[in-house]
Amino acid sequence: MVAPPQPHAMVLPFPAQGHVIPLMELSHRLVEHGFKIDFVNTEFNNERILKSLEDKGTIPEGIHMLSIPDGLDPADDHTDIGKLVGGLSAAMFSPLEEMIRIKKIKWMIADVSMSWALELTNTVGVRIALFSTYSASVFALRMKLPKLIEDGVIDESGNVKRHEMIQLMPPIDSTEIPWVSLGSTQERRRVNIRNVLKTNRLMALPEAIICNTFREVESEALAVLPNALPVGPLVAPMSRPTGHFWPEDQTCLTWLDTQAPSSVIYVAFGSSTVFDTTRFQELANGLALSGWPFVWVVRPNFTKEIEEEWFKQFKHSVDGKGLVVSWAPQQRVLSHPSVACFMTHCGWNSTMEGLLHGVPFLCCPYFADQFCNQSYVCNVWKTGLKLCANEQGVVTKEEIRNKVAQLLGDEDTKARAVMWKNKAYASIKEGESSHENLLKLVNLLREV
Template identity: 65%
Template sequence: MAAATTQPRVMVLPFPAQGHVIPLMKLSQKLVEHGLEVDFVNTEFNHGRVLEALAEEEGAEAIPRGIHMLSVPDGLGPADDRADIGKFVKDLPAAMSAPLQELIRSRETKWVIADVSMSWALELASAAGACVASFSTYSAAVFALRLSVPKLIADGVIDGSGIVKRHRIQQVPPLDAAEIPWVSLGSTPERRRINVQNVLRTNQWIPLAETVICNTSMEMEPDALSLLPNTLPLGPLVARKSRLAGSFLPEDETCLAWLDAQAPGSVVYVAFGSTGVLGAAQLQELADGLAIAGRPFLWVVRRPAGAGEEDEEWLDAFRRRADGALGMVVGWAPQQRVLAHPAVACFVSHCGWNSTVEGVLHGVPLLCWPYFADQFCNQSYVCNVWGTGVKLCRDEGRGVVAKEEIRHKVARLLGDGVVKARAAMWKKAASDSIREGGSSHGNLLKLVELLREQ
């Protein structure tokens, strides 16, 4: 009979969205590599999606030994709209609190690492007898901006409903007040008000955390981190396994063989994250832009919102035409391995923080196409601070990024030796930080020591 484990048990609690689950799974892998036991808690809905994706890839072995996949309800039914972030955030605590408390007690959890977007769980976990830490799934700059929302309101930059009163914000990276994540995330005035009020309410629990873990490095964000004394920057987080047990969608690995057949530094990689679904008009414009750019491309395409039969037929026809002749179209890609491939020349990205730091880590210049939340701040880092990419601009009349803009910016980026050199410089800085002796590696060891102490 096997002896019971004596390893410290840590609960990891992500906000139930793909861009939050992935970095916390990467962190969990790091913790089990150092001998800790991790209970990774998804919602029941997302738990099912993760297991389904693994089964479709025949990749159950992607769950590392030491990580235990658990689930709790999110309070919604199978047909409910989980894209309504305001309602989702409002209802989560009531649905999850009792099951989480029971898990913490029954599994004798010593530590809970909660996504900063789940800050309400810090109070709950403390009451259940666990020590608590917070994890920022966005940049240190955005975390600092979150904590400064009360001051932004007091200074008259925005009001309590998220209405912009003064556009200029003094910070690094430069940002317009309309691009504050909780302002840009609000598709209606009421949702914007709910977002800002939720930040004000949940900020009160963040001081409960003994430390804030950040998926960044001291080299990448020195100014922002100087404002956050209680942080452990230990990124960029990278998965060691080829498959990551956190993806909601099965990864199409046939694209890797296709990349092997392309010339070094020739491929335009296009991906907009798990929530980035383009409308039909923009989809067509992007397809035409990639075609006239004259370079091979790998494009992760998800079905457009409200796609009808005609749109579905067009997308299928484009995929058939693109495959082999122009490029390759897939439903989901193993992004970390794609960005590490020598054939990839640039990355057309929505600038989610995960994608941004992965681009930095692999030295891939970015064409920036943000659409909400923290993505504008990340674009500002890329274009205004690190100098590793350029911005794609919308046609004001039509509200889309035009095909000629795409063609022009691809050519400009790939012909810019300065951007390439800066991307290579930041790749080295990011890689050095996570190697033994690097700043982020040292902070990872500090975190492991902290988790073992109590």
């Protein structure tokens, strides 16, 4: 009797850290179910990932790392998401078509931010499941965007015409619509909105919407997405390579071992947030002013304006009380008993990780879906507090000190964080909702 061929799928993330990590973890899960995965990064990001893995090990058998040019010139800033978006489909579409034909790929899992890839269904007949790297709520908001334009809340260039609360779960202000806040210029907002409207017309093509969430935490949003498969939280085991762009500094774990239980503020703003001098210095001084120990992730491109001598003096002044690292093993930090709270940009991955580890949040969103995630944390789940900026858009050191004191003295918020931790862990257990949805996905991808 001839054994059936090994199931084979291609995975296509948007070229940003917060998109690669959950899709890499989903790929690991599929490999555990017997799949062979072709994981397609841009050449720039593929090189970064392989370099960061040098210290940690190699991608396990079953995941084949492939790469395609992103359309930018070598001298361009490949981390500029706004610049990337415009030319990705033109640069990647034909090479993907060729790859699919040569490898005889029957199934692709495409990042929702690469929804233009749905056209491949028509050109090469590949079946596609979309993966939402943001919440089910933001996906539902995406589908509602034409109605918001029709109703005059925003226009087709992403300009806010009516200042009002969008009554979704969670409710958000019209100025915080992700594709509006993502654009730093009017032209970029226009491109963002145009891309969403164009690819929304393809949303009948995916055979499933895979969501890094779970039923209990987003029941209302999931109810309006009929073909959603919530399989989250997609959180990797501590030892598993996850596609990070920077090497992780493990020294913070040893440092955390020396701190008292529930005493450390963990501060990390993801891979895309950028602070100017004023914001950076207020954050630094606010952490020192709080009086609590802290681990602060300052990645290489977090700020371009800070004076090295000033920062060197700051680190010296907090030596023993605070630790600054360039990139951290976030899950291991969040699960450490010394960590008391998580100061975050509220990216969806970080939000799911904080929720899974039962850590209260201090929220400081930067752009895109992060305002919606903050609304979930502060207004719906009630597991954290918002750090409010002043009229100049700066979160002051006094605001940081006051909110740290308020959060760490609030036993009700801590209790709710533990409750959601228990619900998150329950959802991924065998026989429970996210685990069952993963099995449904596995069976779907085995169809030929």
